[in-house]
Amino acid sequence: MLTSLARVSRSIRTSSVHIRARALLSTSVQPHVQVHGGLKDADRIFTNIYGEYDTSVEGALKRGDWHRTKDLLYLGREWIIDQVKKSGLRGRGGAGFPSGLKWSFMPKASDGRPHYLVINADESEPGTCKDREIMRHEPHKLIEGCIIAGTAMGASTAYIYIRGEFWAEAMAVEKAVAEAYKKGFLGKDACGAGIPFDVFVARGAGAYICGEETGLIESLEGNTGKPRLKPPFPANVGLYGCPTTVTNVETVAVAPTILRRGADWFASMGRKGNSGTKLFAISGNVNNPITVEEEMSIPLKDLIEKHAGGVIGGWDNLQGIIPGGSSVPVLPKDICEEVLMDFDDLKRVQSGLGTAAVTVMDNSIDMIKAITRLSYFYKHESCGQCTPCREGTTWLYKLMKRMETGEAELEEIDMLFELTKEIEGHTICALGDAAAWPVQGLIRHFRPQMEERIKSYRAAKGIEIDTETDPNKKFQFAE
Numbered sequence: 001m002l003t004s005l006a007r008v009s010r011s012i013r014t015s016s017v018h019i020r021a022r023a024l025l026s027t028s029v030q031p032h033v034q035v036h037g038g039l040k041d042a043d044r045i046f047t048n049i050y051g052e053y054d055t056s057v058e059g060a061l062k063r064g065d066w067h068r069t070k071d072l073l074y075l076g077r078e079w080i081i082d083q084v085k086k087s088g089l090r091g092r093g094g095a096g097f098p099s100g101l102k103w104s105f106m107p108k109a110s111d112g113r114p115h116y117l118v119i120n121a122d123e124s125e126p127g128t129c130k131d132r133e134i135m136r137h138e139p140h141k142l143i144e145g146c147i148i149a150g151t152a153m154g155a156s157t158a159y160i161y162i163r164g165e166f167w168a169e170a171m172a173v174e175k176a177v178a179e180a181y182k183k184g185f186l187g188k189d190a191c192g193a194g195i196p197f198d199v200f201v202a203r204g205a206g207a208y209i210c211g212e213e214t215g216l217i218e219s220l221e222g223n224t225g226k227p228r229l230k231p232p233f234p235a236n237v238g239l240y241g242c243p244t245t246v247t248n249v250e251t252v253a254v255a256p257t258i259l260r261r262g263a264d265w266f267a268s269m270g271r272k273g274n275s276g277t278k279l280f281a282i283s284g285n286v287n288n289p290i291t292v293e294e295e296m297s298i299p300l301k302d303l304i305e306k307h308a309g310g311v312i313g314g315w316d317n318l319q320g321i322i323p324g325g326s327s328v329p330v331l332p333k334d335i336c337e338e339v340l341m342d343f344d345d346l347k348r349v350q351s352g353l354g355t356a357a358v359t360v361m362d363n364s365i366d367m368i369k370a371i372t373r374l375s376y377f378y379k380h381e382s383c384g385q386c387t388p389c390r391e392g393t394t395w396l397y398k399l400m401k402r403m404e405t406g407e408a409e410l411e412e413i414d415m416l417f418e419l420t421k422e423i424e425g426h427t428i429c430a431l432g433d434a435a436a437w438p439v440q441g442l443i444r445h446f447r448p449q450m451e452e453r454i455k456s457y458r459a460a461k462g463i464e465i466d467t468e469t470d471p472n473k474k475f476q477f478a479e
Contacts, residue, residue, distance in 0.1 A: 036270060036340070037298030037306070043269065045257045045277055046293050051137035055172065057179035060140035065256070066185055069144060072259050073151050073193040080152040084255065086263035088275030093120055093248030094325065094354045096343040105235040106153040106243050113242040115155040117146060120216055121162040121169075121249050124208040126326035126377060127357035130279040131249035133291050135162070135169035138253065139176035145252035147190055147197045148259065153245050158199045161216055164206040174201050208381035212429040213246035215383070226383045227429035250279055270296030274342035282308040284321075284360035297342040304360060317362045320445065324354025326374050327434030329441025330367070351441065368450060371442045372400040378435035389432040392423035396439060403450055406457030413450055417443050 047063050048055065060066065072080070085100030106115055119142070123131040134142055146158040162170045177199050180186045190197035202220055204210050210219045214228035217239050238244020254276070258266045267275045274296045280303060281291045287309030294303060300323060304310060311318045318333045323341065329351045331339065339345055343353045361370060379393040399416045402408040420436035427433070443450070458464070 035299070035302075036295045037302050039269075039277060039293060039295045043265075043277065043295075044293055045254050046134065046138055046141070046279065048137050049133050049279070049291065049293060055137050055139065055176075057140060057176065057183055060138075060176075064260075065140045065144055066183075066191075067260065069147065069185070069256065070191040070193045072148060072256070073191060073195065077152045077154060080148060080255075080259065083259055083263045084152070087258045087266040088263075088270075088273065089251065089254065089258065089266065090274070090343060091248055092250035092254075092278065092356075094125070094327075096353060099247070099251055102247070103149065103152050103245060105233070106155075106245055107236070108154070110154065114157065115150075115153055116239045116242055116244040117150040117153055117155045117158040118213075118216065118220065118239060118244055118246045119146065119158060119160040119249055119252060120211060120213065120246055121160055121166070121173075122204050122211045122216060123163055123166070123249075123355075124206070124211050125355050125357060126374070127281065127283055127322065127359045128325050128355040129281045129283070130291050130356065132166055132169050133279070134249050134253050135166065135173050137172075139173045140180070141253040141256065142173070142249055143176055143180050143199055144185070145255045146199055147186070148255045149245075149247065149252050150197055151195065153243075155245075156196050156198065158197070159202050159220060159239070160199065161202045161204060161210070161220055164204045170201060170203060177201060207383075208377075209383045209429070209431060212431065215429065216246060217244065224383075226385050229428055271340070271342055271344070274344055278341075278356055280307075280341065280356045280358055282358045282360065284358075285312045285317075285362035285365065286310065286360050287312055294341075297340045297345070300336050300339050300341050300358070303341055303358065308358075308360070311360060312362055319361050319363045319365060320367060321361065322357075322359040322438075324352050325357040326359070326377065327430075327437060328352040328354045329437050330361075330371070330445065331441070332445040335445075350444065352437075366404075367442065367446050368400075368404050368453060371438050372397070372404045374438045375400045375435065378431065382431060382435070386427040386432065388423045388426040389435070392419060392432065393435045395419060396423070396435060400439065403453065406453040406455075408454050408457075410451060410454055413443060413447060 053059050081100050081104050084103065089099040090096045091099055121131055121135060150158050160173060185191050186197055186199055188196045204219060207225050209215045210225040212227045213234060215225040217234060219225040220239060234244040234246060236243060269276050276296055277293050278296050279291055279293050283289045286304060290307055292307045318336065320330045320332050321336050322328060322330045323346055331349060331351050335349050339349050346353050375397040379397045382389050382393045384390040396419060399412060416439060420440050423432045424436040
């Protein structure tokens, strides 16, 4: 028996040693988890985003704009595109497509047609207010970015298409363009580099659909802003039938700084595939609404608490956040606590970075009413060209109004979700998707509220719920 006890004792000691060894081994190989955010002032691209300093060309020169631009242009289009690719810059207008790759789609050799660069400054996404700050206070970054991006595309002309309501912003950009011509940065010998480059400012009329690249091109040509079928793509047949690239204000404005400081510098910030800095426009139920430049991949909660003064009433009062403009699905509090503000992590939780317009909603907000208001917006802004969008957005709004009051059947929630799937992916442009996704996010995360609204209405009216048609028993729509 003693021998048995000794064996057991040795076995326990041996097991304990193995357990401790495994614990030490486990500790030693734990990967370092990098927390992004807390952007240093030295790494900021937009140093006058709040208009605290001189916005004229003289002030821009003091802040480093137009510094040795000629030398950057001499390095040529292939070098510029290669650096933008290495930097990992992705489009800042919503889609997040790799910018260097997009710029490279323009034909390398001219067939006699001019190439055009078109800047999409039609910032009409509800909640988005980042590009207007660049146009107001950092217009020379945008104009310098135009000549850099234009050279990379073989273009000698750029059009800046500004939203009709942006009167002050248009005046600021037109003033900056005039200053750039006077300084010799634009014209027949732009920046003294021996190349011609002209910039023209065009005004829209306030139509949301003109934020879509081909709808914008149609408007710029003087036509009704209705998206074109693709192919052909704008890089082959765009403005006036010529090769054209349409890109966002912020995307172009950061290009000169990336080239000066190096692609590796920009790529060192944010997670892989989500590089650089980003302007985040934070609004809604926060103590300090703000547009702020931060590192990509910063946790959403950190972004709200560090820069927007936190949620009104504290984080526990948070109900949900739309993280990237009105067209992306809303996220509930539990997801907001851990999600990162970049393209890939927000896609993981079935939402999107979009324009990085962060709309915060606390518990005082009627979430169903808020999404209903967005449904009305997309119904109103649909150009009516595609049947799924024209008819679908109308029915989305009608059903959402029923959900708002509770005057609906429980099974209509699944009907509503099915309707979004019939719209999504079945239109010429992405407006159909933009109308469908907010409703999908509502159903995905706030369905209990929708069901409770219906049950309360029926209880108040003395109407019994028919369990035979209860969708919880009868329907199981998969996403």
